[in-house]
Amino acid sequence: MDALKAIENRRSVFPKQYNEEPISKEELGKILFAANWAPNHKHTEPWRFKVLQGKSRLEFAEFLVNKNAEIEGKPSSFKRKKIVSKFQQSHTVIAICMQKSPKGKPPEWEEISAVAMAVQNMWLACTALSIGAYWSSPSLKDLVGGYFDLQEGESCLGFFYMGKYDGELEPGKRKSEIDSKVQYFS
Known part of the structure:
Protein backbone atom coordinates (compact mmCIF):
# COMPACT_ATOMS: atom_id res chain seq x y z
CA MET A 1 0.00 0.00 0.00
CA ASP A 2 1.45 3.38 -0.92
CA ALA A 3 1.64 6.22 1.61
CA LEU A 4 -1.24 8.29 0.20
CA LYS A 5 -3.52 5.26 0.11
CA ALA A 6 -2.60 4.39 3.71
CA ILE A 7 -3.41 7.96 4.78
CA GLU A 8 -6.77 7.86 3.00
CA ASN A 9 -7.64 4.41 4.43
CA ARG A 10 -6.58 5.02 8.04
CA ARG A 11 -9.50 4.56 10.42
CA SER A 12 -10.17 4.22 14.09
CA VAL A 13 -10.90 0.54 14.55
CA PHE A 14 -12.24 -0.07 18.04
CA PRO A 15 -11.51 -3.05 20.33
CA LYS A 16 -15.05 -4.43 19.96
CA GLN A 17 -14.22 -4.94 16.24
CA TYR A 18 -11.09 -7.03 16.87
CA ASN A 19 -10.94 -10.77 16.35
CA GLU A 20 -8.76 -13.34 18.14
CA GLU A 21 -5.94 -13.38 15.56
CA PRO A 22 -2.62 -12.39 17.15
CA ILE A 23 -0.35 -9.58 16.02
CA SER A 24 3.01 -11.16 15.25
CA LYS A 25 6.29 -10.02 16.76
CA GLU A 26 7.41 -9.08 13.22
CA GLU A 27 4.30 -6.93 12.65
CA LEU A 28 4.72 -5.22 16.01
CA GLY A 29 8.38 -4.58 15.17
CA LYS A 30 7.39 -2.88 11.89
CA ILE A 31 4.81 -0.73 13.68
CA LEU A 32 7.31 0.44 16.30
CA PHE A 33 9.99 0.95 13.64
CA ALA A 34 7.61 3.30 11.81
CA ALA A 35 7.00 5.22 15.04
CA ASN A 36 10.71 5.79 15.53
CA TRP A 37 10.94 7.64 12.19
CA ALA A 38 8.60 10.45 13.23
CA PRO A 39 9.95 13.97 12.81
CA ASN A 40 11.06 15.72 15.98
CA HIS A 41 12.82 18.95 16.80
CA LYS A 42 16.40 18.84 18.13
CA HIS A 43 16.43 15.03 17.69
CA THR A 44 14.88 14.55 21.13
CA GLU A 45 12.83 11.50 20.04
CA PRO A 46 10.46 12.04 22.99
CA TRP A 47 8.20 9.03 22.37
CA ARG A 48 8.27 6.18 24.86
CA PHE A 49 6.09 3.11 24.52
CA LYS A 50 5.02 0.53 27.11
CA VAL A 51 3.82 -2.54 25.18
CA LEU A 52 1.26 -4.72 26.95
CA GLN A 53 0.33 -8.15 25.65
CA GLY A 54 -1.05 -11.32 27.17
CA LYS A 55 -1.43 -11.35 30.93
CA SER A 56 0.23 -7.95 31.42
CA ARG A 57 -2.53 -6.09 29.59
CA LEU A 58 -5.17 -7.66 31.86
CA GLU A 59 -3.12 -6.90 34.99
CA PHE A 60 -2.80 -3.29 33.83
CA ALA A 61 -6.58 -3.12 33.24
CA GLU A 62 -7.12 -4.32 36.84
CA PHE A 63 -4.68 -1.67 38.08
CA LEU A 64 -6.71 1.02 36.26
CA VAL A 65 -10.00 -0.35 37.64
CA ASN A 66 -8.63 -0.23 41.18
CA LYS A 67 -7.25 3.31 40.71
CA ASN A 68 -10.61 4.40 39.33
CA ALA A 69 -12.39 2.90 42.35
CA GLU A 70 -10.03 4.82 44.68
CA ILE A 71 -10.79 8.09 42.91
CA GLU A 72 -14.56 7.59 42.70
CA GLY A 73 -14.78 6.23 46.25
CA LYS A 74 -16.68 3.14 45.19
CA PRO A 75 -16.22 0.60 42.45
CA SER A 76 -18.65 0.88 39.57
CA SER A 77 -19.40 -2.37 37.74
CA PHE A 78 -20.25 -0.39 34.58
CA LYS A 79 -16.94 1.51 34.66
CA ARG A 80 -15.06 -1.70 35.46
CA LYS A 81 -16.56 -3.47 32.46
CA LYS A 82 -15.85 -0.47 30.21
CA ILE A 83 -12.17 -0.36 31.20
CA VAL A 84 -11.50 -4.10 31.23
CA SER A 85 -13.32 -4.96 27.99
CA ILE A 96 1.86 6.17 24.68
CA VAL A 115 4.77 11.88 19.90
CA ALA A 116 1.51 12.38 17.99
CA MET A 117 3.40 12.03 14.71
CA ALA A 118 5.01 8.82 15.99
CA VAL A 119 1.53 7.49 16.79
CA GLN A 120 0.29 8.55 13.35
CA ASN A 121 3.20 6.58 11.83
CA MET A 122 2.16 3.55 13.92
CA TRP A 123 -1.43 4.00 12.79
CA LEU A 124 -0.41 4.18 9.13
CA ALA A 125 1.76 1.08 9.55
CA CYS A 126 -1.22 -0.70 11.15
CA THR A 127 -3.36 0.32 8.16
CA ALA A 128 -0.80 -1.10 5.72
CA LEU A 129 -0.69 -4.35 7.75
CA SER A 130 -4.50 -4.63 8.09
CA ILE A 131 -4.34 -4.19 11.85
CA GLY A 132 -7.01 -2.16 13.59
CA ALA A 133 -5.95 0.59 15.97
CA TYR A 134 -7.47 3.24 18.21
CA TRP A 135 -5.89 5.97 20.38
CA SER A 136 -7.75 6.77 23.59
CA SER A 137 -6.75 9.35 26.19
CA PRO A 138 -8.90 8.69 29.27
CA SER A 139 -8.23 10.61 32.47
CA LEU A 140 -6.84 7.38 33.96
CA LYS A 141 -3.77 7.88 31.78
CA ASP A 142 -2.51 10.29 34.42
CA PHE A 160 -3.09 2.67 21.63
CA TYR A 161 -5.36 -0.37 21.34
CA MET A 162 -4.55 -2.81 18.52
CA GLY A 163 -6.05 -5.96 17.04
CA LYS A 164 -6.78 -7.79 13.82
CA TYR A 165 -10.28 -7.43 12.42
CA ASP A 166 -12.56 -9.11 9.89
CA GLY A 167 -14.30 -7.57 6.91
CA GLU A 168 -14.06 -4.16 5.32
CA LEU A 169 -13.99 -0.82 7.05
CA GLU A 170 -16.41 1.91 6.13
CA PRO A 171 -15.14 4.53 3.70
CA GLY A 172 -13.82 7.71 5.25
CA LYS A 173 -15.64 10.99 5.11
CA ARG A 174 -14.84 14.63 5.65
CA LYS A 175 -17.25 17.46 6.41
CA SER A 176 -15.82 19.55 3.58
CA GLU A 177 -13.26 19.46 0.80
CA ILE A 178 -9.73 20.68 1.45
CA ASP A 179 -10.24 23.80 -0.71
CA SER A 180 -12.60 25.23 1.90
CA LYS A 181 -9.78 25.06 4.48
CA VAL A 182 -6.91 26.55 2.45
CA GLN A 183 -5.93 30.04 1.41
CA TYR A 184 -3.32 30.53 -1.31
CA PHE A 185 -1.01 33.53 -1.44
CA SER A 186 1.31 34.44 -4.33
Missing part, protein backbone atom coordinates in the same frame (compact mmCIF):
# COMPACT_ATOMS: atom_id res chain seq x y z
CA LYS A 86 -11.05 -2.74 25.85
CA PHE A 87 -7.99 -4.53 27.21
CA GLN A 88 -9.57 -7.99 26.89
CA GLN A 89 -10.65 -7.39 23.29
CA SER A 90 -7.27 -6.01 22.19
CA HIS A 91 -4.33 -8.22 21.33
CA THR A 92 -1.84 -5.45 22.14
CA VAL A 93 -2.18 -2.21 24.08
CA ILE A 94 0.58 0.38 24.02
CA ALA A 95 0.81 3.09 26.65
CA CYS A 97 4.32 8.14 26.77
CA MET A 98 6.41 11.25 26.30
CA GLN A 99 9.78 12.09 27.78
CA LYS A 100 10.12 15.86 28.15
CA SER A 101 13.50 17.36 27.42
CA PRO A 102 15.20 18.12 30.75
CA LYS A 103 16.27 21.54 29.44
CA GLY A 104 12.72 22.52 28.47
CA LYS A 105 13.73 22.91 24.83
CA PRO A 106 12.12 22.27 22.53
CA PRO A 107 8.88 23.45 24.13
CA GLU A 108 6.44 20.84 25.42
CA TRP A 109 3.94 21.39 22.59
CA GLU A 110 6.62 20.36 20.07
CA GLU A 111 7.38 17.23 22.05
CA ILE A 112 3.67 16.35 22.22
CA SER A 113 3.43 16.95 18.47
CA ALA A 114 6.39 14.64 17.84
CA LEU A 143 -2.32 7.46 36.98
CA VAL A 144 -0.02 5.05 35.12
CA GLY A 145 3.03 6.18 37.10
CA GLY A 146 1.82 3.88 39.88
CA TYR A 147 2.17 0.91 37.51
CA PHE A 148 5.06 1.82 35.20
CA ASP A 149 8.40 3.08 36.40
CA LEU A 150 8.18 6.44 34.61
CA GLN A 151 11.34 8.49 34.39
CA GLU A 152 11.46 12.05 35.69
CA GLY A 153 9.68 14.22 33.11
CA GLU A 154 7.90 11.25 31.51
CA SER A 155 4.11 11.29 31.20
CA CYS A 156 1.42 9.20 29.54
CA LEU A 157 -0.64 10.66 26.68
CA GLY A 158 -3.00 7.72 26.23
CA PHE A 159 -3.40 4.13 25.13
Whole structure:
Protein backbone atom coordinates (compact mmCIF):
# COMPACT_ATOMS: atom_id res chain seq x y z
CA MET A 1 0.00 0.00 0.00
CA ASP A 2 1.45 3.38 -0.92
CA ALA A 3 1.64 6.22 1.61
CA LEU A 4 -1.24 8.29 0.20
CA LYS A 5 -3.52 5.26 0.11
CA ALA A 6 -2.60 4.39 3.71
CA ILE A 7 -3.41 7.96 4.78
CA GLU A 8 -6.77 7.86 3.00
CA ASN A 9 -7.64 4.41 4.43
CA ARG A 10 -6.58 5.02 8.04
CA ARG A 11 -9.50 4.56 10.42
CA SER A 12 -10.17 4.22 14.09
CA VAL A 13 -10.90 0.54 14.55
CA PHE A 14 -12.24 -0.07 18.04
CA PRO A 15 -11.51 -3.05 20.33
CA LYS A 16 -15.05 -4.43 19.96
CA GLN A 17 -14.22 -4.94 16.24
CA TYR A 18 -11.09 -7.03 16.87
CA ASN A 19 -10.94 -10.77 16.35
CA GLU A 20 -8.76 -13.34 18.14
CA GLU A 21 -5.94 -13.38 15.56
CA PRO A 22 -2.62 -12.39 17.15
CA ILE A 23 -0.35 -9.58 16.02
CA SER A 24 3.01 -11.16 15.25
CA LYS A 25 6.29 -10.02 16.76
CA GLU A 26 7.41 -9.08 13.22
CA GLU A 27 4.30 -6.93 12.65
CA LEU A 28 4.72 -5.22 16.01
CA GLY A 29 8.38 -4.58 15.17
CA LYS A 30 7.39 -2.88 11.89
CA ILE A 31 4.81 -0.73 13.68
CA LEU A 32 7.31 0.44 16.30
CA PHE A 33 9.99 0.95 13.64
CA ALA A 34 7.61 3.30 11.81
CA ALA A 35 7.00 5.22 15.04
CA ASN A 36 10.71 5.79 15.53
CA TRP A 37 10.94 7.64 12.19
CA ALA A 38 8.60 10.45 13.23
CA PRO A 39 9.95 13.97 12.81
CA ASN A 40 11.06 15.72 15.98
CA HIS A 41 12.82 18.95 16.80
CA LYS A 42 16.40 18.84 18.13
CA HIS A 43 16.43 15.03 17.69
CA THR A 44 14.88 14.55 21.13
CA GLU A 45 12.83 11.50 20.04
CA PRO A 46 10.46 12.04 22.99
CA TRP A 47 8.20 9.03 22.37
CA ARG A 48 8.27 6.18 24.86
CA PHE A 49 6.09 3.11 24.52
CA LYS A 50 5.02 0.53 27.11
CA VAL A 51 3.82 -2.54 25.18
CA LEU A 52 1.26 -4.72 26.95
CA GLN A 53 0.33 -8.15 25.65
CA GLY A 54 -1.05 -11.32 27.17
CA LYS A 55 -1.43 -11.35 30.93
CA SER A 56 0.23 -7.95 31.42
CA ARG A 57 -2.53 -6.09 29.59
CA LEU A 58 -5.17 -7.66 31.86
CA GLU A 59 -3.12 -6.90 34.99
CA PHE A 60 -2.80 -3.29 33.83
CA ALA A 61 -6.58 -3.12 33.24
CA GLU A 62 -7.12 -4.32 36.84
CA PHE A 63 -4.68 -1.67 38.08
CA LEU A 64 -6.71 1.02 36.26
CA VAL A 65 -10.00 -0.35 37.64
CA ASN A 66 -8.63 -0.23 41.18
CA LYS A 67 -7.25 3.31 40.71
CA ASN A 68 -10.61 4.40 39.33
CA ALA A 69 -12.39 2.90 42.35
CA GLU A 70 -10.03 4.82 44.68
CA ILE A 71 -10.79 8.09 42.91
CA GLU A 72 -14.56 7.59 42.70
CA GLY A 73 -14.78 6.23 46.25
CA LYS A 74 -16.68 3.14 45.19
CA PRO A 75 -16.22 0.60 42.45
CA SER A 76 -18.65 0.88 39.57
CA SER A 77 -19.40 -2.37 37.74
CA PHE A 78 -20.25 -0.39 34.58
CA LYS A 79 -16.94 1.51 34.66
CA ARG A 80 -15.06 -1.70 35.46
CA LYS A 81 -16.56 -3.47 32.46
CA LYS A 82 -15.85 -0.47 30.21
CA ILE A 83 -12.17 -0.36 31.20
CA VAL A 84 -11.50 -4.10 31.23
CA SER A 85 -13.32 -4.96 27.99
CA LYS A 86 -11.05 -2.74 25.85
CA PHE A 87 -7.99 -4.53 27.21
CA GLN A 88 -9.57 -7.99 26.89
CA GLN A 89 -10.65 -7.39 23.29
CA SER A 90 -7.27 -6.01 22.19
CA HIS A 91 -4.33 -8.22 21.33
CA THR A 92 -1.84 -5.45 22.14
CA VAL A 93 -2.18 -2.21 24.08
CA ILE A 94 0.58 0.38 24.02
CA ALA A 95 0.81 3.09 26.65
CA ILE A 96 1.86 6.17 24.68
CA CYS A 97 4.32 8.14 26.77
CA MET A 98 6.41 11.25 26.30
CA GLN A 99 9.78 12.09 27.78
CA LYS A 100 10.12 15.86 28.15
CA SER A 101 13.50 17.36 27.42
CA PRO A 102 15.20 18.12 30.75
CA LYS A 103 16.27 21.54 29.44
CA GLY A 104 12.72 22.52 28.47
CA LYS A 105 13.73 22.91 24.83
CA PRO A 106 12.12 22.27 22.53
CA PRO A 107 8.88 23.45 24.13
CA GLU A 108 6.44 20.84 25.42
CA TRP A 109 3.94 21.39 22.59
CA GLU A 110 6.62 20.36 20.07
CA GLU A 111 7.38 17.23 22.05
CA ILE A 112 3.67 16.35 22.22
CA SER A 113 3.43 16.95 18.47
CA ALA A 114 6.39 14.64 17.84
CA VAL A 115 4.77 11.88 19.90
CA ALA A 116 1.51 12.38 17.99
CA MET A 117 3.40 12.03 14.71
CA ALA A 118 5.01 8.82 15.99
CA VAL A 119 1.53 7.49 16.79
CA GLN A 120 0.29 8.55 13.35
CA ASN A 121 3.20 6.58 11.83
CA MET A 122 2.16 3.55 13.92
CA TRP A 123 -1.43 4.00 12.79
CA LEU A 124 -0.41 4.18 9.13
CA ALA A 125 1.76 1.08 9.55
CA CYS A 126 -1.22 -0.70 11.15
CA THR A 127 -3.36 0.32 8.16
CA ALA A 128 -0.80 -1.10 5.72
CA LEU A 129 -0.69 -4.35 7.75
CA SER A 130 -4.50 -4.63 8.09
CA ILE A 131 -4.34 -4.19 11.85
CA GLY A 132 -7.01 -2.16 13.59
CA ALA A 133 -5.95 0.59 15.97
CA TYR A 134 -7.47 3.24 18.21
CA TRP A 135 -5.89 5.97 20.38
CA SER A 136 -7.75 6.77 23.59
CA SER A 137 -6.75 9.35 26.19
CA PRO A 138 -8.90 8.69 29.27
CA SER A 139 -8.23 10.61 32.47
CA LEU A 140 -6.84 7.38 33.96
CA LYS A 141 -3.77 7.88 31.78
CA ASP A 142 -2.51 10.29 34.42
CA LEU A 143 -2.32 7.46 36.98
CA VAL A 144 -0.02 5.05 35.12
CA GLY A 145 3.03 6.18 37.10
CA GLY A 146 1.82 3.88 39.88
CA TYR A 147 2.17 0.91 37.51
CA PHE A 148 5.06 1.82 35.20
CA ASP A 149 8.40 3.08 36.40
CA LEU A 150 8.18 6.44 34.61
CA GLN A 151 11.34 8.49 34.39
CA GLU A 152 11.46 12.05 35.69
CA GLY A 153 9.68 14.22 33.11
CA GLU A 154 7.90 11.25 31.51
CA SER A 155 4.11 11.29 31.20
CA CYS A 156 1.42 9.20 29.54
CA LEU A 157 -0.64 10.66 26.68
CA GLY A 158 -3.00 7.72 26.23
CA PHE A 159 -3.40 4.13 25.13
CA PHE A 160 -3.09 2.67 21.63
CA TYR A 161 -5.36 -0.37 21.34
CA MET A 162 -4.55 -2.81 18.52
CA GLY A 163 -6.05 -5.96 17.04
CA LYS A 164 -6.78 -7.79 13.82
CA TYR A 165 -10.28 -7.43 12.42
CA ASP A 166 -12.56 -9.11 9.89
CA GLY A 167 -14.30 -7.57 6.91
CA GLU A 168 -14.06 -4.16 5.32
CA LEU A 169 -13.99 -0.82 7.05
CA GLU A 170 -16.41 1.91 6.13
CA PRO A 171 -15.14 4.53 3.70
CA GLY A 172 -13.82 7.71 5.25
CA LYS A 173 -15.64 10.99 5.11
CA ARG A 174 -14.84 14.63 5.65
CA LYS A 175 -17.25 17.46 6.41
CA SER A 176 -15.82 19.55 3.58
CA GLU A 177 -13.26 19.46 0.80
CA ILE A 178 -9.73 20.68 1.45
CA ASP A 179 -10.24 23.80 -0.71
CA SER A 180 -12.60 25.23 1.90
CA LYS A 181 -9.78 25.06 4.48
CA VAL A 182 -6.91 26.55 2.45
CA GLN A 183 -5.93 30.04 1.41
CA TYR A 184 -3.32 30.53 -1.31
CA PHE A 185 -1.01 33.53 -1.44
CA SER A 186 1.31 34.44 -4.33
